Amino acid sequence: xxxxxxxxxxxxxxxxxxxxxxxxxxxxxxxxxxxxxxxxxxxxxxxxxxxxxxxxxxxxxxxxxxxxxxxxxxxxxxxxxxxxxxxx
Amino acid sequence: xxxxxxxxxxxxxxxxxxxxxxxxxxxxxxxxxxxxxxxxxxxxxxxxxxxxxxxxxxxxxxxxxxxxxxxxxxxxxxxxxxxxxxxxxxxxxxxxxxxxxxxxxxxxxxxxxxxxxxxxxxxxxxxxxxxxxxxxxxxxxxxxxxxxxxxxxxxxxxxxxxxxxxxxxxxxxxxxxxxxxxxxxxxxxxxxxxxxxxxxxxxxxxxxxxxxxxxxxxxxxxxxxxxxxxxxxxxxxxxxxxxxxxxxxxxxxxxxxxxxxxxxxxxxxxxxxxxxxxxxxxxxxxxxxxxxxxxxxxxxxxxxxxxxxxxxxxxxxxxxxxxxxxxxxxxxxxxxxxxxxxxxxxxxxxxxxxxxxxxxxxxxxxxxxxxxxxxxxxxxxxxxxxxxxxxxxxxxxxxxxxxxxxxxxxxxxxxxxxxxxxxxxxxxxxxxxxxxxxxxxxxxxxxxxxxxxxxxxxxxxxxxxxxxxxxxxxxxxxxxxxxxxxxxxxxxxxxxxxxxxxxxxxxxxxxx
Numbered sequence: 178x179x180x181x182x183x184x185x186x187x188x189x190x191x192x193x194x195x196x197x198x199x200x201x202x203x204x205x206x207x208x209x210x211x212x213x214x215x216x217x218x219x220x221x222x223x224x225x226x227x228x229x230x231x232x233x234x235x236x237x238x239x240x241x242x243x244x245x246x247x248x249x250x251x252x253x254x255x256x257x258x259x260x261x262x263x264x265x
Numbered sequence: 266x267x268x269x270x271x272x273x274x275x276x277x278x279x280x281x282x283x284x285x286x287x288x289x290x291x292x293x294x295x296x297x298x299x300x301x302x303x304x305x306x307x308x309x310x311x312x313x314x315x316x317x318x319x320x321x322x323x324x325x326x327x328x329x330x331x332x333x334x335x336x337x338x339x340x341x342x343x344x345x346x347x348x349x350x351x352x353x354x355x356x357x358x359x360x361x362x363x364x365x366x367x368x369x370x371x372x373x374x375x376x377x378x379x380x381x382x383x384x385x386x387x388x389x390x391x392x393x394x395x396x397x398x399x400x401x402x403x404x405x406x407x408x409x410x411x412x413x414x415x416x417x418x419x420x421x422x423x424x425x426x427x428x429x430x431x432x433x434x435x436x437x438x439x440x441x442x443x444x445x446x447x448x449x450x451x452x453x454x455x456x457x458x459x460x461x462x463x464x465x466x467x468x469x470x471x472x473x474x475x476x477x478x479x480x481x482x483x484x485x486x487x488x489x490x491x492x493x494x495x496x497x498x499x500x501x502x503x504x505x506x507x508x509x510x511x512x513x514x515x516x517x518x519x520x521x522x523x524x525x526x527x528x529x530x531x532x533x534x535x536x537x538x539x540x541x542x543x544x545x546x547x548x549x550x551x552x553x554x555x556x557x558x559x560x561x562x563x564x565x566x567x568x569x570x571x572x573x574x575x576x577x578x579x580x581x582x583x584x585x586x587x588x589x590x591x592x593x594x595x596x597x598x599x600x601x602x603x604x605x606x607x608x609x610x611x612x613x614x615x616x617x618x619x620x621x622x623x624x625x626x627x628x629x630x631x632x633x634x635x636x637x638x639x640x641x642x643x644x645x646x647x648x649x650x651x652x653x654x655x656x657x658x659x660x661x662x663x664x665x666x667x668x669x670x671x672x673x674x675x676x677x678x679x680x681x682x683x684x685x686x687x688x689x690x691x692x693x694x695x696x697x698x699x700x701x702x703x704x705x706x707x708x709x710x711x712x713x714x715x716x717x718x719x720x721x722x723x724x725x726x727x728x729x730x731x732x733x734x735x736x737x738x739x740x741x742x743x744x745x746x747x748x749x750x751x752x753x754x755x756x757x758x759x760x761x762x763x764x765x766x767x768x769x770x771x772x773x774x775x776x777x
Binding site: 202203206209212218220222224227228230236237238 | 697727
């Protein structure tokens with residue numbers, strides 16, 4: 178009897194736990210602030226050490242690189258979708 | 266198409282690069298809003314001052330008070346940022362923002378009672394008023410003075426210290442021992458004379474120790490590194506690091522020497538004079554001098570008895586249980602009236618229940634009738650009392666049923682909600698869909714915030730390194746050899762190298 182109950186509890190958890198995790202993940206995502214992360218802090222340190230001109234140049238190039246990477250990822254994603262589709 | 270894209274990114278880079286970004290330390294003034302005259306913020310400042318007993322009788326005095334407020338806030342923010350107290354600086358900034366943005370309709374006059382009773386608001390603003398009127402400086406000074414006294418007492422108890430005594434000698438406390446050092450002046454051949462007398466470790470009897478003569482220049486430069494009592498021989502082994510000056514060679518030497526001090530009955534100077542027995546410095550509190558804890562009668566003596574260490578609990582506790590209530594059929598006002606959200610819908614089916622919360626069962630128990638002087642019998646028995654013929658029965662047709670309760674039509678719940686007997690919370694499939702939608706929305710918002718963060722990376726304010734690293738970086742940045750700044754040279758070289766790398770990348774991209 179106990180085994181049966183455990184089985185049903187397991188089945189119940191199988192359906193309930195993912196949604197509980199979804200709820201907790203939603204709360205975590207909503208409460209995440211980039212301005213309090215270590216990355217933001219280290220960028221501030223870099224800005225202080227590198228000075229205005231070098232930091233702006235560095236961060237601008239990094240921004241361009243990030244944009245180019247995203248652009249290439251998007252193109253790759255489109256190509257992947259095209260290859261998945263049965264018709265051309 | 267690719268050239269257009271690269272040109273757009275280059276223009277974007279030039280645009281972002283043209284934005285001037287002030288350093289964080291220099292950004293306090295423009296970021297900080299100022300409270301100006303004629304606003305509600307000025308009236309609040311004047312009101313705070315009047316709470317503290319200061320009334321500004323002239324317009325000039327009022328302007329000066331507001332100006333003082335702005336300056337003090339500015340100074341406090343700068344001071345907090347200088348020492349890395351970012352949260353405190355942010356609090357001051359928010360306070361100033363709040364004061365600046367207050368409107369007339371935000372204020373409501375509150376009667377705080379008599380003048381002698383300032384109320385909670387008055388107590389809160391008095392500290393602010395102290396800061397406004399300069400009293401905070403005096404209070405801070407007093408607090409620092411008290412802290413200094415406490416720190417000195419603490420240092421005297423836990424660390425080594427040295428102080429001069431009447432005989433012109435210096436008394437040094439080190440661990441459990443007390444040393445006194447004769448002052449000899451700056452003679453390279455002078456003799457440093459250590460005498461040790463004090464409590465020994467591990468409750469050993471008191472003993473006197475005479476240190477052998479060592480030749481040093483400045484007796485105050487000697488540092489006792491360690492002292493170990495040899496329990497077998499009774500000798501005190503002292504390791505001393507001392508610095509002395511050789512005036513003939515004009516050099517300063519540092520040396521370490523280990524000494525074994527034999528136990529002596531009396532301490533003597535090199536000329537044979539007996540060193541007087543000074544009182545040992547009380548660097549450790551004597552527990553025997555502590556006042557005894559006064560005996561306080563136990564408030565609840567039946568719980569614990571300190572004399573027997575056994576709890577005294579009564580075997581029986583008399584509880585009066587009324588067996589019959591003469592007014593049971595006339596209970597008066599119901600004390601357990603359900604909350605409005607648990608009220609049954611008077612018009613079931615006409616409109617959806619707005620208060621329905623997915624996953625929370627709704628108790629269809631009807632509201633105990635306030636008009637009817639009767640109470641429902643949970644046992645379902647018919648009330649034999651002929652004076653109350655309108656006793657409703659559970660499960661009867663007259664029971665109002667909540668249409669929002671899934672699966673329980675017309676069935677009354679015997680337990681009120683929240684009593685722990687509701688069983689597992691029933692969930693609705695719609696709630697799972699809603700959870701999933703919320704998750705998707707959260708992901709989208711997160712990605713949007715991430716994109717916003719990435720775009721604003723060039724605008725991240727400069728932040729000084731914390732602690733000793735900040736001092737090191739600042740020292741390096743301000744390093745100067747003649748008219749040459751190594752930091753600026755390094756940054757210029759890195760700039761050139763970075764520009765060269767960017768040029769190579771762009772050229773490779775354009776040339777394919």
